[in-house]
Amino acid sequence: MSQIEVSQVTDRKERDQFIKFPWRIYRNDPAWVPPLIIERKAFLDRKRQPFYQHGDAALFLAKRNGEIVGRIMASDDPNYNALHQSNVGCFGLFESTDDVDVAAALLDRAVEWLRRRGRSEIMGPIDYSTNYVCGLLIDGFEHPPTVLTAHNPPYYVRLIAACGFEKVTDWYAWWLDPDNAPVSRLRRLVNARARKTSVKIRPIDLRRVADDSQRLAAVFNEAWKNNWGFVPFTDAEAKHMATEMRPIIDPRMTLIAEIDNAPVAFVICVPDINVALRHLNGRLTRFGLPIGLIKLLYYRRKIRTVRFVALGVLGKYRRAGIAETLVLQVMEEGVSRGFKGELSMTLEDNVMINRFIEAVGATKYKTYRIYRKLVD
Secondary structure, eight states: OOOOOEEESSSSSHHHHHHTTTTTTTTTTOOOOOOOHHHHHHHHHHHTOOOGGEEEEEEEEEEETTEEEEEEEEEHHHHHHHTOOEEEEEEEEEOOSSHHHHHHHHHHHHHHHHHHOOOOEESSSSSSSTTTBOOEEEOOOOOOOOTTOOOOHHHHHHHHHHHTTTEEEEEEEEEEEEEGOOOHHHHHHHHHHHHHOOEEEEOOOOGGGGHHHHHHHHHHHTTTSSSSOOOOOOOOHHHHHHHHGGOOTTTTTTTEETTTTEEEEEEEEEOOOOHTTTTTTTOSBTTOOHEEEEEEEHHHOOOEEEEEEEEEEEEEEETTTTTHHHHHHHHHHHHHTOOOOEEEEETTTHHHHHHHHHHTTTTEEOOOOOOOOOOO
């Protein structure tokens, strides 16, 4: 076997090769959704991506006989380590041919980069931090990924295990058809509890999306602080994500609950734009014409699936029926518009939320795994 060479991405040409390599891996995978190339460029842009205001990352390509056979990102988030009193770095954006030697070379290079930064552990797949796409799909490969979730070939599980990585935790994705959900039972529960708390529920204001994103982030950072892998959104990250998500936000399904004008809970549910993106092959233009954009606008009108991205409730209000009220409003909106969708991602040990999701009629249909390895 010829030697595998792993080198760091240093220029625009190599960055473009890094971005476009997945087209080789997934060319025969009918479930894969090609990302928008322009979005991937922005995601990796050190000047535009707010993660780089407090963290760092490096991209690597693996080649054999001059041909690209894999890629990986190594990232270091000081905010995470300061919060958790840990000494860990991450790998993400992992793609490889079905070759243990290629996977090992890539992961070893990520370990080397983190070791030079003084880190003693590596975990992933995590793209920058858990506030971005993370987890290796270990079942449910036949289902297309929804917006902002991962997808990978089944053999990645074998490659990463062969490189000495062990499980840290699993995340679940659930599928919900509101037509079959016990909406009336949930409505009775909400009505019984709603009289006990004076709460106002309103849609997110797209005219003031930057302000509302800060309110959402404040609730998220408090409500999720005890969850595994939590790292708070910085103000810059919250603003950036709101700007990125604004084109797909549906105000009727992204709601904020307030008491005395202070945010106490939220729910984020967005149309699954991946349904439209799978027809674009990563491009909004072709031959100088906005062919991809026209396709995007056409297929966007046909979207009937959503992703229930996040639910957050401040601790003192978790038994006040506010979460149930938010979920009920989203479900009723989904029923009225004929939507089905995914609820993701939930931690395997979050028994309360998993039982609640099962109670509203959802079925677990995918599992994502985070792996770890000590750095020698």
